[in-house]
Amino acid sequence: xxxxxxxxxxxxxxxxxxxxxxxxxxxxxxxxxxxxxxxxxxxxxxxxxxxxxxxxxxxxxxxxxxxxxxxxxxxxxxxxxxxxxxxxxxxxxxxxxxxxxxxxxxxxxxxxx
Amino acid sequence: xxxxxxxxxxxxxxxxxxxxxxxxxxxxxxxxxxxxxxxxxxxxxxxxxxxxxxxxxxxxxxxxxxxxxxxxxxxxxxxxxxxxxxxxxxxxxxxxxxxxxxxxxxxxxxxx
Numbered sequence: 001x002x003x004x005x006x007x008x009x010x011x012x013x014x015x016x017x018x019x020x021x022x023x024x025x026x027x028x029x030x031x032x033x034x035x036x037x038x039x040x041x042x043x044x045x046x047x048x049x050x051x052x053x054x055x056x057x058x059x060x061x062x063x064x065x066x067x068x069x070x071x072x073x074x075x076x077x078x079x080x081x082x083x084x085x086x087x088x089x090x091x092x093x094x095x096x097x098x099x100x101x102x103x104x105x106x107x108x109x110x111x112x113x
Numbered sequence: 114x115x116x117x118x119x120x121x122x123x124x125x126x127x128x129x130x131x132x133x134x135x136x137x138x139x140x141x142x143x144x145x146x147x148x149x150x151x152x153x154x155x156x157x158x159x160x161x162x163x164x165x166x167x168x169x170x171x172x173x174x175x176x177x178x179x180x181x182x183x184x185x186x187x188x189x190x191x192x193x194x195x196x197x198x199x200x201x202x203x204x205x206x207x208x209x210x211x212x213x214x215x216x217x218x219x220x221x222x223x224x225x
Contacts, residue, residue, distance in 0.1 A: 032211055034213060034214075036216075041218075041221075042218055042219075043117075043119075043203055043216035043217050043218040043219050044156070044203070044205075044216040045216070046213050046214070046215070049213050090155055090156075094210075094211055099161070099169070099210060099211075100146055100148075100158035100161050100169060100171075101146075101156070101158065101205075101214060102158075103155035103156055104155065105154070105155055106154075106155050
């Protein structure tokens, strides 16, 4: 069965600083990987996805992520964060077929002025 | 604006009530999902419908009953819920099962 680990429960970053959120996955085959963001009281918004091909994927809101098979990682990055980026970030994986998403526990991002 | 619409946004019900949550999408997606999310936790998969057929039931208690009347609609019927069922219920849809899922804003359910 697939699993996702997000090692950081909370991360605090100053506005304008760079950001990296870590995600490690466990899956037997090539995984389909996603990053979602959730603001308080809201649903989840897809930031980006990796299926195959180029291991550096670009998403919305200036986010990117890099798939590293050798490290079983799919870390999310942003060169300069804005106060509006404060939210909960979830890494997720889906297996083949209509399996539904398996989420990591999430990372809560706090932006300092 | 979200492309997956969930109603109602908030619901308060007693343990003996019967109510339904509704989810609608018009993106032509053929897979639809129900997730339950407790505070400060990730969403947990409850049910998956693929081409209007229930394909996954993650050992959810029978007091939750899903229904997919057509390819655009997904319902979750609730009966005799317990206080621990209070949570945010999220609906999602995807073109097929391995494609990105689009989420609604959820229904905040409180059981008295």
